[in-house]
Amino acid sequence: MFKVLVSDPISDLGIQQLVEAADVQVDKKTGLSEAELIEIIGDYDALLVRSQTKVTEGIMKAGSRLKVVGRAGVGVDNIDLPAATGRGIIVINAPDGNTITTCEHAFAMMMALARHIPQAYAKTISGQWDRKFLGVELRNKKLGVLGMGRIGSEVAKRAKAFGMDILGYDPFLTEERAEKLGVKLSSVDDIVKNADFITVHTPLTPETKHMISTAQFAVMKKGMRIINCARGGVVDEAALVAALDEGIVAGAAFDVFEHEPPAPDHPFLHNPKVIVTPHLGASTVEAQENVAIDVSEQVLHILRDEPFKNAVNMPPVASSVMNKLQPYFSLGEKLGSFASQLTAEPVKSIVIEYAGELSEVDTQPLTRYIVKGVLSRHLGSEVNIVNSLHLTKIRDLNVQVSSSSATKGFTNLITVTLVEQTNAERSVAGTLLYGYGERIVQVNEFPIDSAPDNHQILISHNDQPGIIGNVGTLLGRNEVNIATMQVGRKVVGGEAVMLLSVDKEVPKNVLTELVGLEAINSAQEISL
Numbered sequence: 363m364f365k366v367l368v369s370d371p372i373s374d375l376g377i378q379q380l381v382e383a384a385d386v387q388v389d390k391k392t393g394l395s396e397a398e399l400i401e402i403i404g405d406y407d408a409l410l411v412r413s414q415t416k417v418t419e420g421i422m423k424a425g426s427r428l429k430v431v432g433r434a435g436v437g438v439d440n441i442d443l444p445a446a447t448g449r450g451i452i453v454i455n456a457p458d459g460n461t462i463t464t465c466e467h468a469f470a471m472m473m474a475l476a477r478h479i480p481q482a483y484a485k486t487i488s489g490q491w492d493r494k495f496l497g498v499e500l501r502n503k504k505l506g507v508l509g510m511g512r513i514g515s516e517v518a519k520r521a522k523a524f525g526m527d528i529l530g531y532d533p534f535l536t537e538e539r540a541e542k543l544g545v546k547l548s549s550v551d552d553i554v555k556n557a558d559f560i561t562v563h564t565p566l567t568p569e570t571k572h573m574i575s576t577a578q579f580a581v582m583k584k585g586m587r588i589i590n591c592a593r594g595g596v597v598d599e600a601a602l603v604a605a606l607d608e609g610i611v612a613g614a615a616f617d618v619f620e621h622e623p624p625a626p627d628h629p630f631l632h633n634p635k636v637i638v639t640p641h642l643g644a645s646t647v648e649a650q651e652n653v654a655i656d657v658s659e660q661v662l663h664i665l666r667d668e669p670f671k672n673a674v675n676m677p678p679v680a681s682s683v684m685n686k687l688q689p690y691f692s693l694g695e696k697l698g699s700f701a702s703q704l705t706a707e708p709v710k711s712i713v714i715e716y717a718g719e720l721s722e723v724d725t726q727p728l729t730r731y732i733v734k735g736v737l738s739r740h741l742g743s744e745v746n747i748v749n750s751l752h753l754t755k756i757r758d759l760n761v762q763v764s765s766s767s768a769t770k771g772f773t774n775l776i777t778v779t780l781v782e783q784t785n786a787e788r789s790v791a792g793t794l795l796y797g798y799g800e801r802i803v804q805v806n807e808f809p810i811d812s813a814p815d816n817h818q819i820l821i822s823h824n825d826q827p828g829i830i831g832n833v834g835t836l837l838g839r840n841e842v843n844i845a846t847m848q849v850g851r852k853v854v855g856g857e858a859v860m861l862l863s864v865d866k867e868v869p870k871n872v873l874t875e876l877v878g879l880e881a882i883n884s885a886q887e888i889s890l
């Protein structure tokens with residue numbers, strides 16, 4: 363039974379599929395402190411959060427069973443991603459479900475700002491009939507959009523309908539896309555100097571932190587207005603307060619704060635030119651259902667070891683690529699594991715060669731499985747496909763990948779070579795044969811044809827008569843039943859290998875006895 367902890371308020375309807383899954387138990391415990399979470403997280407396989415729960419390294423360290431942290435929303439700045447990656451915990455988000463809702467909130471904030479709606483409302487309900495609130499039209503105003511991703515693009519579309527001129531900046535905004543959206547591709551500098559309204563829609567990163575600060579306010583149009591429904595800190599709060607005081611900024615609308623919730627004496631809360639909401643950008647019935655459904659679906663896939671999407675700490679893979687690669691994942695991991703059992707020496711490089719049809723796709727996800735196979739022998743369950751490449755980096759283990767369309771006689775071929783410190787190489791190659799499944803076709807460059815199996819014996823011997831009989835007799839005497847036996851050699855009478863599949867684990871003394879036989883150089887168990 364998988365246990366899922368929901369630690370923030372997440373739509374009940376959205377998580378219904380998790381609650382109804384026969385193999386899942388869902389516990390809802392919101393408002394817990396970090397210490398309280400640390401105390402209980404060890405029982406859970408998955409943690410579902412929004413933005414309140416800060417998923418710290420301490421929580422992940424205590425989450426010994428934790429496989430996935432699911433963020434029912436976009437921003438993952440409340441989750442320690444490097445810590446998650448290091449521990450092999452998959453972090454997923456729900457990037458699409460709240461786009462429109464947040465865009466609409468930003469637009470509502472812009473309109474409320476233009477027409478002083480919150481201030482006018484407060485006065486009216488306090489009994490004052492104050493008609494001095496003088497607003498501005500949006501029509502013909504310049505709107506600067508910083509961050510033209512999902513939300514920023516939707517804001518731009520709506521602003522067009524209001525007759526605004528839109529200036530957009532995003533490092534990934536091309537001239538072509540800008541034109542399609544009816545946006546003038548601009549620099550941050552252009553936007554800062556010319557916009558009547560600026561709205562920010564970037565994540566908070568070291569680069570975007572305080573991207574609007576004193577220097578930017580200094581050159582802004584007097585009377586401009588600014589909206590932040592993205593992340594607290596993209597706009598420098600202290601610099602904004604100064605710009606409001608100096609009359610540069612006529613009004614600001616903020617849904618997010620550098621520290622949430624803001625302290626009661628936060629200057630925004632006492633400035634009549636600032637309107638605020640408590641991080642409500644994504645808070646609609648529709649968005650909350652969407653993001654919870656998305657994240658629940660992916661969490662279920664991850665718990666059940668099925669393919670999943672929206673991992674934040676792994677590069678995205680197109681589903682067309684995933685469909686092609688998936689059949690190879692198990693073979694790849696077994697080849698990695700096989701290769702690691704071929705050496706007892708420290709390894710400095712893992713060299714992976716993809717040949718044939720595999721050269722046509724981005725094989726990075728498959729590489730993660732192969733590397734997981736190599737590392738698992740020494741690192742055990744600590745390694746998975748999220749952290750396998752990361753673990754090679756912190757160990758200075760070099761991973762070299764190459765692809766070639768040359769088929770080498772197979773439709774597809776994966777060769778994994780481990781280079782030892784001494785430059786000696788150990789290699790294994792495998793293929794996926796349509797109709798026959800996974801095959802090991804080469805061991806240390808000796809041709810062979812064997813299905814990877816849980817209990818195998820690899821024997822290195824001299825190619826001479828009687829060896830197969832002697833091995834069979836010895837194993838039979840020790841009640842080790844042989845399922846399959848394959849022999850490979852490069853030249854007649856030279857060095858050769860034998861790969862046997864047997865029905866049970868081979869006792870150590872049997873391996874020792876095998877090496878005692880004439881012309882046998884080594885014998886080892888390979889367990890996949």
Ligand SMILES: NC(=O)C1=CN([C@@H]2O[C@H](COP(=O)(O)OP(=O)(O)OC[C@H]3O[C@@H](n4cnc5c(N)ncnc54)[C@H](O)[C@@H]3O)[C@@H](O)[C@H]2O)C=CC1
Nearest residue numbers: 436437464509510511512513532563564565591592643644
């Ligand atoms: N207030 C709320 O409740 C919500 C806030 N958000 C926040 O809104 C922001 C945007 O969300 P989405 O549009 O879904 O994300 P997105 O990933 O689709 O778009 C973000 C865009 O920012 C751009 N960007 C990154 N660095 C930049 C820079 N230095 N200058 C200009 N652009 C830069 C990226 O290239 C990307 O296109 C995120 O911070 C997200 O966490 C999202 C949903 C709800």
Ligand SMILES: O=C(O)C(=O)COP(=O)(O)O
Nearest residue numbers: 412413414435436437644
């Ligand atoms: O999705 C996002 O990035 C948000 O900021 C929404 O946050 P929330 O889920 O409402 O706490």
